[in-house]
Amino acid sequence: MDFNGSDTIPGPRAEDHLPHTTTAAAKIVIVGGFGVGKTTMVGSVSEIKPLTTEETMTQAGIGVDDNYGSDTKTATTVAMDFGRIRITDQVVLYLFGTPGQERFWFLWNGLFEGALGAVVLVDTRRLEVSFEAMGRLEERGVPFVVAVNTFPDGPRYPLDDLRGALDLPPEIPIVECDVRRRASSRDVLMTLTRFLHDLALAGNLT
Amino acid sequence: MTPPQRRRRDPDPEPSQQPPKEGEGKNPERLYIITGPDGERAPLDLVTLIVARAEPPSSATPEQSAVLRMCRAPLAVAEVSAYLSLPFSVVTVLLTEMLAAELVQARAPIVRQHLPDRSLLEAVMHGLQRL
Numbered sequence: 001m002d003f004n005g006s007d008t009i010p011g012p013r014a015e016d017h018l019p020h021t022t023t024a025a026a027k028i029v030i031v032g033g034f035g036v037g038k039t040t041m042v043g044s045v046s047e048i049k050p051l052t053t054e055e056t057m058t059q060a061g062i063g064v065d066d067n068y069g070s071d072t073k074t075a076t077t078v079a080m081d082f083g084r085i086r087i088t089d090q091v092v093l094y095l096f097g098t099p100g101q102e103r104f105w106f107l108w109n110g111l112f113e114g115a116l117g118a119v120v121l122v123d124t125r126r127l128e129v130s131f132e133a134m135g136r137l138e139e140r141g142v143p144f145v146v147a148v149n150t151f152p153d154g155p156r157y158p159l160d161d162l163r164g165a166l167d168l169p170p171e172i173p174i175v176e177c178d179v180r181r182r183a184s185s186r187d188v189l190m191t192l193t194r195f196l197h198d199l200a201l202a203g204n205l206t
Numbered sequence: 207m208t209p210p211q212r213r214r215r216d217p218d219p220e221p222s223q224q225p226p227k228e229g230e231g232k233n234p235e236r237l238y239i240i241t242g243p244d245g246e247r248a249p250l251d252l253v254t255l256i257v258a259r260a261e262p263p264s265s266a267t268p269e270q271s272a273v274l275r276m277c278r279a280p281l282a283v284a285e286v287s288a289y290l291s292l293p294f295s296v297v298t299v300l301l302t303e304m305l306a307a308e309l310v311q312a313r314a315p316i317v318r319q320h321l322p323d324r325s326l327l328e329a330v331m332h333g334l335q336r337l
Contacts, residue, residue: 009272009275009276010272010276010289010290010291011272011275011276011281011289012276012279012281012285012289017278017279018255018279018280018281019279019280020257020279020280022255022280022313023255023313024255024313024314024315024316025253025254025255025282025313025315025316026253026315026316026326026330027251027252027253027315045337047337051284051285051288051289052288053252053284053287053288053293053294054287054291054293054294055293055294055295056293077293082252082284082288084282084285085333085334085337086333087329087330087332087333087334088329088333091316091326091329091330091333092255092282093330093333094252094253094282094284096252096284107294107295108252108294109251110251110252111252113317113318114251114253114315114316114317114318115318116316116318116322116327116330117318124209127209127210127212128210128212131210131212134212134214135212135214135215138214138215138216138217139215139216139217139218140217140218141217141218142318143318155207155209157207157209161209162209164211165208165209165210165211165212166212167211167212167213167214168214169214182337183337186334186337189334190331190334190335193327193330193331193334194331196322196327197322197324197327197328197331199322200322200323200324200327201324203322
């Protein structure tokens with residue numbers, strides 16, 4: 001790559017610079033099956049134009065050195081969209097719209113381990129595409145809330161029915177949203193943050 | 207109409223560091239096998255903030271110069287990856303070298319604690335309300 005010969009220096013626009021006082025960043029992950037609206041949600045709440053980080057991987061599960069002369073392995077690029085919200089002059093929050101195929105999550109070390117929490121997006125037309133993502137969060141102990149992205153042509157179930165279908169414990173919030181709308185996406189993040197705060201309060205009592 | 211039914215899972219008592227085992231050992235792998243100086247990689251998170259410590263020295267590579275220019279204000283590793291159009295794993299190698307050379311400084315991310323930080327969560331709520 002040649003960064004010298006280019007007129008445009010890569011980097012954020014001047015108005016997107018974080019203040020020098022920013023000491024730390026936190027992250028929230030948005031998960032769910034393919035096409036449930038993760039990228040749309042990142043774009044609607046982010047204060048910067050959403051960015052994409054990529055990772056390249058091979059499809060076969062054996063080391064590169066084991067594969068001399070073999071053409072059976074293909075390189076695939078997996079992309080992850082993310083956005084950003086400034087919280088204070090010290091803290092910035094990043095939102096990652098994770099790949100829809102959960103088997104790619106490992107490509108980014110620490111994507112889930114350090115996350116404050118997760119939003120599981122579900123689409124009532126294809127509820128089951130988000131099951132695997134929810135299961136993986138449960139296995140990893142990542143706290144999450146469920147947001148039902150309401151598509152106009154999607155079936156409407158009462159939230160109690162959805163809670164039953166998703167086998168959600170009563171304490172986990174489930175809310176409806178329209179991820180195209182900033183206020184709606186923001187409210188989902190508020191629901192998650194309040195839930196995490198409640199968990200913190202409950203944890204302090206025990 | 208009845209929605210499809212899921213069954214909740216229990217936390218994995220021994221979280222595996224390995225990629226999930228699916229199929230017949232045909233798990234994907236990162237294309238780039240990463241080793242930095244001494245084979246060690248700095249523990250860089252997607253949201254570790256990188257800040258330039260100096261103007262690009264004349265010895266800097268084009269990639270290093272680009273990082274130093276874009277990190278005059280704090281920037282997350284994920285953003286560096288996005289702006290350079292380089293895979294995250296490649297960027298962590300680049301930044302590990304630059305940290306060792308003291309060209310950049312890293313500010314560690316806030317990670318989820320066993321007991322979450324309530325004052326942080328309150329700040330996040332206030333920040334979101336302003337949106």
